[in-house]
Amino acid sequence: MKLAAIRPITLALSRELVLTALLLLGVSVVVFVILYLAPGDPFSVLLEGQTPSHEARAGIREALGVPKPWYAQYLSWLGGLLRGNFGTSMRTGLPVFGELVRVGFHTLYLTLGSMLVTLLIAVPIALRSSVRGATGLNWPLTMLAYLVSALPVFWLGYVAIYISIHQFGVFPLISRVSASAGPTWLYALLPICVLGIGNGTLSEIVRYLREEMSRVMVEDYIRTARAKGASVWRHAFKEGFLIPMTEIIAAKIPFILGGAVIVEQVFNWPGMGRMAWQAAQDRDFPVIMGIAMLAAAWVRVGSLLQRVVYVAVNPRASKEGRRVGRAE
Amino acid sequence: MGAPLLEIENLRTYFYSPGKQAFVRAVDGVTLAIARGETLGVVGESGSGKSVTALSSMGLISAGPGVISGTIAFRGDEGERHLLQGLEDYVTLHERDGRIMEVSKDETGWQAHVERVMAPVRGKGIAMIFQNPRSALNPFVTVGHQITEAIRLHTPTKDPRDAKARALDWLERVKMDSPRLRFDNYPYGLSGGMCQRAMIAMALSSEPSLLIADEPTTGLDATIQSKIVGLLAELKSEYKIATMLISHDIRVISRLADNVAVMYGGTVVEYGPAPDVLAARFNPKHPYTAALLASIPSAQNVRDHGDLSAVEGEVPDAIDVPRGCRFYARCNRVTDDIRNTCARQEPELREVAPGHRVRCWLYGE
Numbered sequence: 001m002k003l004a005a006i007r008p009i010t011l012a013l014s015r016e017l018v019l020t021a022l023l024l025l026g027v028s029v030v031v032f033v034i035l036y037l038a039p040g041d042p043f044s045v046l047l048e049g050q051t052p053s054h055e056a057r058a059g060i061r062e063a064l065g066v067p068k069p070w071y072a073q074y075l076s077w078l079g080g081l082l083r084g085n086f087g088t089s090m091r092t093g094l095p096v097f098g099e100l101v102r103v104g105f106h107t108l109y110l111t112l113g114s115m116l117v118t119l120l121i122a123v124p125i126a127l128r129s130s131v132r133g134a135t136g137l138n139w140p141l142t143m144l145a146y147l148v149s150a151l152p153v154f155w156l157g158y159v160a161i162y163i164s165i166h167q168f169g170v171f172p173l174i175s176r177v178s179a180s181a182g183p184t185w186l187y188a189l190l191p192i193c194v195l196g197i198g199n200g201t202l203s204e205i206v207r208y209l210r211e212e213m214s215r216v217m218v219e220d221y222i223r224t225a226r227a228k229g230a231s232v233w234r235h236a237f238k239e240g241f242l243i244p245m246t247e248i249i250a251a252k253i254p255f256i257l258g259g260a261v262i263v264e265q266v267f268n269w270p271g272m273g274r275m276a277w278q279a280a281q282d283r284d285f286p287v288i289m290g291i292a293m294l295a296a297a298w299v300r301v302g303s304l305l306q307r308v309v310y311v312a313v314n315p316r317a318s319k320e321g322r323r324v325g326r327a328e
Numbered sequence: 329m330g331a332p333l334l335e336i337e338n339l340r341t342y343f344y345s346p347g348k349q350a351f352v353r354a355v356d357g358v359t360l361a362i363a364r365g366e367t368l369g370v371v372g373e374s375g376s377g378k379s380v381t382a383l384s385s386m387g388l389i390s391a392g393p394g395v396i397s398g399t400i401a402f403r404g405d406e407g408e409r410h411l412l413q414g415l416e417d418y419v420t421l422h423e424r425d426g427r428i429m430e431v432s433k434d435e436t437g438w439q440a441h442v443e444r445v446m447a448p449v450r451g452k453g454i455a456m457i458f459q460n461p462r463s464a465l466n467p468f469v470t471v472g473h474q475i476t477e478a479i480r481l482h483t484p485t486k487d488p489r490d491a492k493a494r495a496l497d498w499l500e501r502v503k504m505d506s507p508r509l510r511f512d513n514y515p516y517g518l519s520g521g522m523c524q525r526a527m528i529a530m531a532l533s534s535e536p537s538l539l540i541a542d543e544p545t546t547g548l549d550a551t552i553q554s555k556i557v558g559l560l561a562e563l564k565s566e567y568k569i570a571t572m573l574i575s576h577d578i579r580v581i582s583r584l585a586d587n588v589a590v591m592y593g594g595t596v597v598e599y600g601p602a603p604d605v606l607a608a609r610f611n612p613k614h615p616y617t618a619a620l621l622a623s624i625p626s627a628q629n630v631r632d633h634g635d636l637s638a639v640e641g642e643v644p645d646a647i648d649v650p651r652g653c654r655f656y657a658r659c660n661r662v663t664d665d666i667r668n669t670c671a672r673q674e675p676e677l678r679e680v681a682p683g684h685r686v687r688c689w690l691y692g693e
Contacts, residue, residue, distance in 0.1 A: 132436060220463040227386055227458075228478050228530065229451030238468040313468060315514035 012311040013304070020300040027296040028078065028289065035285055036070045077289065086293075087286035091279075096290040099275065104294055107271035110192060110263065111256050115249065117196025121145065122205040129206075130213035130240075142210075146203045153198035153259045157266035160194050191267040199259035201252040208248050209241070216240035238313045250306035253299050331403055332361040333570050334385065334454075334538055339398035341377075341384045350647045354380040356594035358398075359677070362538065367564060367571040369585025369602060371578055371620070373639070375646070377594040378574045382540045385411065385572075386456055387446035395419055395433065404453035404537040411449065414441055452482040455531035459543035461523035465515040471526045472511030475499070475533050482534035498529040503559060521552035528559065532569070540572045545580055557583055578624055582606045587683075590617045593654035594646060596677065600684030614686045615661040653689065661690065 080087055086096035125145055129138035196202075216222060216236045225235035261273030268274070272291055279287035311317045341355040355377040362368045370378045383389050384396050400411040418438040455478075458464040466474060475495040476488065485491050492511070499507035502525040515523055524544060531539055544560065545553040557580050564571065564584060575581050581588060581602070588605040590598040598605055598614040605617060619639040641658035650656060652671040662670050666689040677685040 136436070220458065220460065221466040223388060224456075224458060224464045224527075225466065226388055227450055227456040228534065229447065229449075229481055230477055235466050235469070315468065316516055 008317075009308055009311050012307050016300075016304040016307050020297070020304065023300060024293060024296055027292060028081075029074070031289060031292040032074050032077070033070070035283075035288060036073075038283075077286070081293075086290045089279075089287050090284045091282050091287075096286045099287065100272075100290050100294050103270060103272045103275045106269065107257075107260055107264070107273065109188065110195060110269060110271055111253075111260055113188065113192035114195035114199060114256065114259075114263075117193050118199070118202050118205060121197070122202050123209065126206045126209035127213060130210045130217060142206060145206045148197055149200050149202035149204075151198055153195065153200075154262050154266055156198040157191070157194045157263055160190055161266070164190060188269075191263050191269055194267075195256070195259050195263045198263075199252075199256050201248070201255060204252065205245075205248055209244055212244035213240040242313055243310060246306040246309045250302040253302040257295055257298065330364075331401075331408075332363045333366075333403055334360075334362040334572070335399075335401040335403075336360045336381070336385065337399045337401075339381060339384060339396070339400065341380050341389060341394065341396045343394040345647065348647060352646045353594050353649055354646060355384065356646075356649065358591070358594070358596055360589055360596065360599075362570050362572055364537075364570055365568040366586050367573055367584050369581035369588045370572060370574045370591060371576065371581045371588060372591035373576060373620075376591040378576075378591050379542050381591075382456070382542050382572060382574055386450060386454060386540065387411065387442040402449060402453060402538070404449070406448065406453070409445070409449060409453075411445060414445065417441075451478060451534045451536065453536060454538045454540060455534055455536035456540040456542065457524070457527045457531045457544050459546035460520075461527045461547070462515060462518075462520050464527060465523055467515050470512050470514055471518065471523075472496075472499075472513075475526065475530045478530050478534040482536075495529070495533060498533045499526070502526075502529045502532075502563075504529070519552070520548045521555060524548060524552075524556050525559065528556075528563070532563070532567070536569070538570045538572065540574070542574045543576070544573070545575065545577065553580075560584055578606065578620060590614060590620070592616050593649070595654065595687065597655065597687045598685070599677065600681070600686075604681065604684050614655075614688050615659050615690070616655050619658075619660070653687075655688075663690075666690065 077087065084097070086100065088095050089099065092099075122145065125138070125141045129142055132138055213236065216239045217232070219239075222232055222236055225232050257273070260271060261276065263269065264271045264273035265277060272294065275287065276291045276295075278284075279291065337359050339355055339358040339360075340353070342351040342353050344350075345352050358377065358381050360368065360370075360381070370381065372378050380389065385400055385402075389396060396412060396415065398412060402409045402411055415438060418434040418441060420432045465471065472492065472495055475498060476491040479485050479491045479494050480488070483494075485494055496507050496511060499510060504510050504522060504525045510518065510522065510526070515526070518526065528544075541560070545556050548556060560571075560573075561584055563569070571584075573581065573584055585602045587600065588598075588602045589596045590605065598617050605613065606621065616639070623638055639658060652669075652673055653659070653675055656662065656670045659670070669689050675687050675689045677687045678691055679685050680691050
């Protein structure tokens with residue numbers, strides 16, 4: 001890549017980073033306020049089953065620093081965050097940051113893997129039907145993609161478990177093998193496939209990519225590429241594939257994360273979604289806040305990458321802000 | 329002279345219109361030939377089938393269930409090729425009275441076959457430049473890269489640095505200003521005229537035997553138009569490359585063409601040496617050509633603020649093609665003697681002078 005092309009990318013990147021910081025701040029305020037207003041508190045959960053004295057309750061509250069107004073609590077949390085301290089879990093007492101890293105990677109594997117599955121199915125269908133139209137195999141394949149991605153992921157998950165584990169005895173449940181040193185990636189295949197098929201992005205990718213690719217395929221410059229005997233795919237790649245792909249993936253990250261929460265529950269997958277669920281049950285505020293931050297950052301990273309790709313690929317976008325006069 | 333470089337015989341390109349359940353006969357029996365070093369001008373109104381003829385020769389007709397028939401022989405450096413040969417295997421035509429009534433077509437097989445036949449011809453044998461050069465260049469790729477791509481695909485120059493040197497050379501030959509700067513520009517940063525120069529450089533850099541220029545000046549400013557025509561004229565005298573020049577602009581054709589084919593309603597109505605066909609007072613000629621010539625504003629015309637004569641009426645319907653002469657409804661020279669024949673029967677292309685043929689009953693027997 002030429003040096004001249006790097007500058008607009010750093011420009012776009014820094015703009016996106018500032019936006020990300022503002023967005024994370026907003027998300028943290030909103031989530032914090034919601035948690036504050038929500039009924040229940042971690043102490044009743046922690047002390048469940050006991051009948052604590054008034055003193056015991058007060059002691060715990062004192063130790064956890066609660067009797068401050070909500071904005072003071074928020075500011076102290078924010079202060080900790082800025083120093084890289086996410087606080088400690090109220091339930092386990094472990095630092096939230098370490099927990100986030102651990103579960104974050106598990107969810108990363110799950111979502112990236114499922115994305116790969118989605119793409120492997122969606123891209124060939126979309127490209128085939130963009131070139132050939134709704135003929136032959138393309139129509140049933142497209143319909144199948146639509147149908148399959150309309151299946152709810154929890155249902156799909158249970159059906160998959162039932163069929164593969166109870167009928168065929170393959171794919172042991174994760175919880176049984178997580179302790180062993182065996183090839184765990186193999187057992188991860190089932191939840192990855194379920195999320196890849198059931199997260200609802202399959203049909204969207206087929207539809208969006210097909211539309212964009214067919215639109216580009218009738219552009220004048222593609223006709224020029226044909227006329228000069230060059231590869232049509234190579235000429236259509238940037239506008240017809242790369243840009244729409246990054247756009248739709250960035251737009252779908254929240255939905256994939258949402259699907260991951262359910263898949264992690266169904267398959268007992270030790271990831272972010274399951275931890276968030278557990279933390280919500282426990283009213284484990286620092287953990288919930290940490291996961292909210294991580295999920296929001298994740299979504300932003302997706303759109304950030306999309307923006308960078310767009311600016312890197314599209315010469316017009318990279319010239320935004322510094323207009324150049326046309327010659328002749 | 330030998331056999332012509334490109335010989336199109338009885339080319340018919342029909343598109344199927346599902347809405348009207350009928351065929352649109354964009355090209356309906358065109359016969360043309362281009363000799364080596366010759367520039368053939370193809371002139372006619374919009375919708376006369378000029379561009380479709382060119383695109384058919386390049387296998388670039390993509391409209392779904394359309395059909396192409398006839399023969400196109402191309403005799404480039406690598407021997408003779410028949411560009412439409414074998415396509416009939418993918419189509420079953422049901423004809424009645426010489427007209428196609430119904431078509432069943434294996435679209436996928438047809439496309440694959442076209443790609444196979446055209447692969448060695450496109451770029452290397454026949455190169456093409458288009459109208460609206462700004463949208464015809466890939467907006468995501470630098471001008472220089474688009475030219476080096478053609479060079480590396482079709483000439484023995486494979487090394488990127490050599491290819492760049494050659495591309496810069498070509499940019500200079502098409503009079504691009506500051507070629508080194510433009511080489512790294514994207515098309516959007518260039519004006520229409522510069523884009524067309526880049527297109528021409530790209531087309532010629534692959535050293536084709538035939539150049540098809542499809543309305544090369546359309547979509548450009550008037551001053552840029554004349555510059556591009558000037559450039560084409562220079563390149564013509566310098567490289568003697570055979571060219572099919574398509575334009576609705578008779579002035580462009582008259583500056584560049586050796587021979588002229590006048591197209592009307594999907595057929596050639598007059599064909600001959602440019603000086604004869606385009607001479608205002610040359611007789612005999614087709615009434616349509618005469619009407620076209622009369623519609624060019626002359627200097628005299630402008631000075632007198634005289635009325636500009638237009639060709640009366642509309643281009644004939646390409647679906648419901650009239651049975652007789654296609655120009656009959658708009659013709660102002662039809663006489664009572666031939667009126668009946670004109671309305672009923674389509675005239676043949678008849679030689680009226682050596683190498684000059686006209687499709688009109690005025691010059692019958």
